[in-house]
Amino acid sequence: MNSVGIIRCNSYDEKEVEEAFNRASAPFDRERIKGKKVAVYFDFPSPDTAILKEVIDFLKENGAKEIKVGASLFTTGLPKNIDNLLKKENVQFVDFRNSSYERLDVPRRNAKMPNHFRGYALLSPVKYAEQRKIDKLGVKAKRVLKYSFLPTTLTDADYIVPVIKMKDSPVTKIGGVIASTLSLVPTMTRNQVFINKFKFQFWDALLEIYTPIKDKILFGVIDGVNAIISNDADINRMNVILFSEDPLALDSVTSVLIGYRSREVGSNKKGDDMGLGSGLFIHVAMYGDNFLEFRKEAKKYLRYRTDKAIRKVIPSINSVDDSIIDRVSNFCPTGAIVKENGNYKIDRMKCISCFFCVQLAPDIFKIK
Numbered sequence: 001m002n003s004v005g006i007i008r009c010n011s012y013d014e015k016e017v018e019e020a021f022n023r024a025s026a027p028f029d030r031e032r033i034k035g036k037k038v039a040v041y042f043d044f045p046s047p048d049t050a051i052l053k054e055v056i057d058f059l060k061e062n063g064a065k066e067i068k069v070g071a072s073l074f075t076t077g078l079p080k081n082i083d084n085l086l087k088k089e090n091v092q093f094v095d096f097r098n099s100s101y102e103r104l105d106v107p108r109r110n111a112k113m114p115n116h117f118r119g120y121a122l123l124s125p126v127k128y129a130e131q132r133k134i135d136k137l138g139v140k141a142k143r144v145l146k147y148s149f150l151p152t153t154l155t156d157a158d159y160i161v162p163v164i165k166m167k168d169s170p171v172t173k174i175g176g177v178i179a180s181t182l183s184l185v186p187t188m189t190r191n192q193v194f195i196n197k198f199k200f201q202f203w204d205a206l207l208e209i210y211t212p213i214k215d216k217i218l219f220g221v222i223d224g225v226n227a228i229i230s231n232d233a234d235i236n237r238m239n240v241i242l243f244s245e246d247p248l249a250l251d252s253v254t255s256v257l258i259g260y261r262s263r264e265v266g267s268n269k270k271g272d273d274m275g276l277g278s279g280l281f282i283h284v285a286m287y288g289d290n291f292l293e294f295r296k297e298a299k300k301y302l303r304y305r306t307d308k309a310i311r312k313v314i315p316s317i318n319s320v321d322d323s324i325i326d327r328v329s330n331f332c333p334t335g336a337i338v339k340e341n342g343n344y345k346i347d348r349m350k351c352i353s354c355f356f357c358v359q360l361a362p363d364i365f366k367i368k
């Protein structure tokens with residue numbers, strides 16, 4: 001059973017973030033950092049600079065030999081505030097898209113029988129026997145992706161630290177740490193992952209990108225002080241920082257916090273079955289502040305309530321640079337970026353709020 005620190009943090013005030021982070025990381029063995037090369041990465045929308053700063057300072061204070069920060073920048077540059085922070089901290093930034101990638105063989109999936117099937121041995125011997133037959137065929141051990149590519153900044157590092165904004169995306173169900181690995185791979189690999197969506201193997205492909213970096217994850221941090229779940233500022237105020245050495249456990253807690261059941265998120269359930277971490281909420285131990293208190297506060301927007309406050313969040317287009325919008329529209333998985341009477345707009349009916357367009361061109365596509 002892996003643990004997650006859930007700590008209240010009401011603002012991005014440096015002092016408050018520092019205190020919250022210290023509490024969150026209290027059980028972590030800081031000796032592991034000494035003399036190591038650590039690569040921090042984030043995806044888009046990016047976490048707040050106060051959280052990134054705290055992670056960098058924590059790594060420095062505990063003797064990291066080298067710290068690099070990376071992300072995949074698409075058509076626009078690094079957000080100014082992050083650029084300024086990294087310069088001040090004297091930390092090198094790596095744009096993964098302009099760096100080298102290492103080709104990695106995708107490991108065979110662990111054919112371990114999921115825990116719940118063990119119960120069938122008692123409850124339904126026939127079902128159990130069927131499952132055993134499937135196991136013997138080795139179907140579960142097949143690969144979905146032939147191989148994957150990851151930035152050498154990550155493969156060269158001793159450890160990897162994802163720092164991810166708490167967000168919810170209907171494509172991946174939850175924009176957690178496992179989903180953030182999509183931002184690490186080159187476009188071709190990402191397309192292959194999405195093709196697997198149509199074969200109902202999206203989660204398998206996502207976990208196959210994650211598996212090679214799993215053992216390198218030192219810890220992960222979720223910035224939920226201001227989450228990105230709604231276009232309502234009140235709803236986004238989650239006032240929480242999550243910390244764990246197990247990314248699946250982080251995703252599991254995040255999913256429940258924002259209104260899903262942890263097993264509803266495919267990567268949680270499959271990852272847990274495959275022994276990649278504590279993807280199911282019942283397998284996670286928590287420390288820090290009271291989870292139920294946070295959930296109670298979040299109740300007004302939990303998905304299970306038919307709350308009129310929940311509105312579909314779609315990006316807006318804030319520029320007239322047609323050439324960039326045109327390029328980005330090729331990446332929109334549903335063709336929701338359309339041109340009408342010479343102007344680009346987002347078709348609300350088609351948009352599935354995956355926010356790829358925001359990742360690709362954050363200066364142009366904005367989440368209000």
Ligand code: SF4
Pocket residue numbers: 314315331332333334335336337346350351352353354355356357358
């Ligand atoms: S416009 Fe397309 S890319 Fe952007 S959020 Fe909607 S579906 Fe995703």
